[in-house]
Amino acid sequence: MYRKKSKAFYERMLKKYPDVMSIPQMSKACDVSSKTGYKLVREGRIDSLKIGRNLFVPKEYLISYLLIRDENNVR
Template sequence: MAGGHRNVMFANYPDVVCVDQLCTMLGGIGKKTAYDLLKTGEIRCLKIGKSFKIPKVCVIEYLVGRNENISP
C-alpha cells in the first residue's frame, strides 16, 4: 500500500476510535473478535477504566501489516 493512501484511509473517523467503530472499520467484524484482537495485542490500544481506546493509526498499521503477509 502506498504511503499516500495512509493519509486518506479512514479519513471520516476520529484519531481515536472505540470498539464499535473498530468493528465497522474492519468490515463489520463482531465485538468478540474485536476484543480478542485488542486483548492479544494484535491491534495496539489504550485501556482506560473498562473501555478500550484505539488510535486510528494502530488500526491502519494492523491492516498494512496483514497485507504484507498476503500472497498475490
C-alpha cells in the same frame, strides 16, 4: 491478484472515523464484528489504550495493524 495497499489508502479509508476509536467503531471500520475486534485487541494483534474500563484504538495503531496484515497477505 491481491494487491498491497499503502498507508495513504488506509488513511483515506478511515478518514471519516475519529483519531481514537472505541472497539465497536474500529470493528465497523474494519468490517468485522465487535467480538472479533475485542479478540484482535485481547490477542495483542492491535495495540490499544485502556482508559478506565474502556479500550480505545488510535487510528495510527489500526493503520499499522492493517499494513502488517497486508504485508503478510492475511485477510
